[in-house]
Amino acid sequence: MQNIILFILALLLTIGGLSYYSIYRTVAKSVNHMYEPLHRDSKSQDAVIGHDPISILLLGVDERPGDKGRTDSMIVLTINPETKKSTMVSIPRDTRVFMRSKNTNIKINAAYTYEGIEGTVQTLEQFLNIPINxxxxxxxxxxxxxxxAIGGITVNNDFPFTLEGVHIPKGEQHIDGKVALKYARMRKEDPRGDFGRQQRQREIINQIVHEGAQLKSLKNYQGILTSLEKNIQTNLTLDKMIDIQSSYKEAVNNIKQIEVKGDDKKIDNLWYHVVKNETRKDLSKTLRHQLNLES
Structure with a gap:
């Protein structure tokens, strides 16, 4: 899902900011199970958290038994503690990009199938010309x-639709995880296509962050952590999460959302989201400025 993962960072930072030692130990143990460093030569070096702007790649991966999977969503989040501003760029999964290791153009969501997180990071760094920390x-x-685990969320659906046997009526409603997954994934029946899906996913993020920050959800922090531990992988340590919570809180609350505009074209019998080079360069310039890098 394109945008769904932002809540994870907010939720982990909320729990990570708790002062109770017993809770801290439980969180530390869970985050340690989630931790997986990047093993690749990248233009990215660890930024000095608390001082430097940072970039975070947020990925939703559709993994099923016997299938390595593909990225169903990608967000590049940049956070600048000086300007107290953040940008959130949703990368359409059909975006046509050049994958250097394969020496060919691919859909960006296929980079994960070929080379996992490492290949996805390298390909996005090249496409956007920024480091991903x-x-x-x-x-x-x-x-x-x-x-x-957080007790469900409340959404306001613009129009009724059915996906994989699950019907979601129009209007405000409280939904569980099964329905939320369908709500976030539907694309074909939406006249706005992938961009409409992104809008629903942003709505879900806001609602999950809202519910996750409530006391009633934190009382169930062990259940939340168990769910996160089973389904999340990151190269952020708990100490870095706490530092981000402390130093970047204002910037995370001031997010500018950017859509990657392009044209849907059929090339070699496959549909791609084709981004003009000028558009890509303008996007790169915006992100590099946000990261205090030379244009």
């Missing part, structure tokens, strides 16, 4: 467990 990956099939 950190990543958070969510297994989308496990997403419903996380929604259930």
């Amino acid at each position: 950190y990543y958070i990956k969510l297994n989308m099939e496990g997403f419903k467990d996380i929604v259930d």
